[in-house]
Amino acid sequence: MLNLVDRLASLCKKIIPWGGERSSISFNDLFVRFHQILEENNTAMELIAEMEDKLGGQYVFDKKFLEDMVSEIERVILRSAYNFNFITNNKELEIYSVIESLARKLQQELAGKLVIPSGQNVLALGDIQEVMEEAVGNKAYNLFKIDTLPQASVPSSFVVTIGGFRKYLAFNNLYDKIDNLMQEYRKNGLSVESVSNNIRLMILNGDIPSDLRHEILKAAEKICPKNPESSFYSVRSSGVGEDGMMSYAGLHDSFLNVPFREVLSSYKKVLAGMYNSASLEYRIQRQVPFTDMGMAVLYQQMVPSQVAGVAYTVDPNSPDEQVCLLGANWGLGKVVVEGGASDMFRMSRNPPYEILESRIGEKKWMVVSFENEESAKVDEEKRNMPCLDAKQAALIVETALMIERYFKRPLDIEWSIDTEGCVQILQARPLGIARGGQPRSQELKEILKHRKALMRDKGIIAYRGVGSGPVCLVDDKKSLENFPSGAVLVARFGIPLLARAIPRASAVITDIGSPTGHMATVAREFRIPTIVDTGSATEVLQNGQEVTVDAERNVVYEGRVNELLHHQLLERPLFETLYEFQILRRLLRRIAPLTLIDPDGPNFTARGCQTFHDVIRFIHEKSIQALLQIAEAPSTLLAHGGKRLKAKVPLNLILIDIGGGLDENIGKGGWVVPDQITSLPMKALWSGMGSDDAWSTDPIVADFKGLMSGVTRTQTATVAGQVLTGLNVAVLGANYMNLTLRVGYHFTVVDARMGLELEKNSIFFRFVGGATDISRRSRRAALLMSILEKIGFKVEGSGDLVIARVTNSNIDQIEDHLYLIGRLIGFVRQLDIFMTDDTTVDLYFEKFMEANNINATGDHKMKRSNSDGK
């Protein structure tokens, strides 16, 4: 049986002789294949968007749907890979095995098996990735998520993954031994206690493999770099299912104040703890398979604290009230957790989070030292003094409620205020309040009927849920940076820039936007109730006005509807925890993120593809490169039907038509004029780029033509260490363009698709290089980034590299964006020379905004006089 790679390779051989010359293949054939790649990649992206859309909770889908989608995406990508190898003369066969291995992982996810990345036994909290939930266990994963939320800090931590656990079991031959014991338990009726004792002894007597020992100690040193030997750690179990869907809360052992010398032995203790009798009983009852048992172990630096305690986001005794509880004591939190005398605060769940009631205990003792958990006497004057002031208490509640918004259930949170006054989150787990799984009651519906609805059935729900807070209209960078936690974000466009404030929002509403756009993806990632495309939210809703957003029934109510919020938090069944949603989330993590961003980055290889989106991007970029490489020199291109563009701006640009990009009646001549371009995106770009004022703004004071010819002639320039042969080429289709420009020692790529179907539209823009020193080039990059971000691009970059993307925009928006990109290319061409200090970034930003009539919201009026295209 031939494997997939061999089968496809033999297919390829039939078309192109193995390693042979491809002289018989016409350019036209290559373009047809390239066109097919574009189509296939687009189909794949649409399928991905369709899957992502389902994460918002608005749809009913089943497992079959997930299976169908996965196999359909795989099929389309394989076809694209096949065409890709046609173009590259089978030089990219490795992509097949990459696709195959990704597909295999998806199949495992679909089958509900744990997919644990191999070779990663110890991970810093910051190195955990979305796909690793099962590898690091729920406790560590939750803390990793909390760490990504704004204004929530987590002490330095690392985790020994389930990979480490398996390694430990294998090294000590424990798999078989544990299995035998379990068999005996089932057959001979051994008591659970004796099974538990036996297993725990075996684990405690084992040895940690030397490489794992080394990794753990290194990681422990790293999180306490100052003086590891006198540092202390908390070592906690982080099992799969623990603190997550299934609650094993309190069943597994955790150790606090562990000195460095006990870092290794406590690892074994936590592993052994997984097999304590309560825990075994629990697993037997719930039929959690023993073969798939796994335990990750979380190590956290013990942070000295002024005050510490616990927060319940809901009062378990009176969950109907809008109240949180805080317990606090001086020093370390141990006294509070163990129920010693401390202060209790009843706090309002509503901003500004006031103290409703406080009971100040007489705090005679506090724990001050990790070493021997030494208790110290509290100074007389502090004993009866509240250990939290109103501001600190409000800050803790605000942070706790933000975490609750993400987890969508009442939480029990351990916190501390460190010596610098920052709130640290040590642990968060679900508060054991039974959820009723109730639909909205008749009473609630009556209440809602009598509330004033400001908007009803406007727009599309992108993420289901309910959120409430003051409206914050966001129209520029400043209002984003100062976005208050818990507010309702209201914006005109659903642009990627909003992603910064979304995690802090209680709900999001936009006038214009798509549920498959980037912003909606971010909202789903942070589980923020979101309604897009309402048309008029920015007009209807007033800044500061209190509202409740019901993104289940698509209504925005005036004021805070506590009954609805309460129902949502305590009674509503969570769709997020349904098995199929979890599988969908896991599948998407291996499909949707784009990690291969920079085509010049070292990981831009077939092996570097971590997701299907990466594969799509890789194939696209490498196909273009291959096409241009085949062309090699302008003469080859011209000989194969390339045309030179005759325009006022002497760009020396060669146009290649892959179908519908140029007027059919251009004849056999070697030149075309801009009017003969029929490619929609190229026309839009050229309307900006071809206007002569685009190239003659302030910076270029010297003779225009002289400068242009000097910098646009074919040349070899070194940009970012790469030798570029000067070739300005545009590959054009009716709805597609790929432009590669090498002017003025910088290198620009614009890849765009523009048509009536919004989901297929996209722009990719990349800019790098320049002739000046790196600091000036970086200023120019910073300028480009701030302009592109302002007009609605998702922007990334470092040094002198800028990468900007736009997806899911309608045809008018794409036209606008391309026009502005065209203007921008001209505007910044030699600007780096003049960017002598950092203030020039703002200066030229304003100049560009003004010259192009761009207003505060990023909107602009097209200004297209003097364009040769017109």
Next chain:
Amino acid sequence: MANKSTICILDDEPIVGDRLKPELEEDGYEVEIFTDSASAIQRIEEKCFDIFITDLKMEGVDGMGFLEKVKENCPGSAVIMITGYATIESARESFIRGAYDFIAKPFRLDEIRSAVKKAQKRVKRQ
């Protein structure tokens, strides 16, 4: 609310009933869910529902067979077919056999809610 309309949901994938039940209960219906056709058939021999929502492709008696059983036992009820294999053929056939509506999986919650509302009006008119 003395006479709530009743709905029977049959789909072999439990997520469908799990998601529809609270949603439809919120709209004031009384909902029962089944994940195998045998127990659903057993139930309709005891009790007729106003509205049936059934998957088309299932192990054992499939949606088409279940539709026939409903037509026999509860001729006045409305049946909404749901399926992931949305083809015109299967839709047409279910209509010929007396289905009231047809919805392709995956579907939006508001789609099924409005289909149920329409079906309820028809049942009430009878």
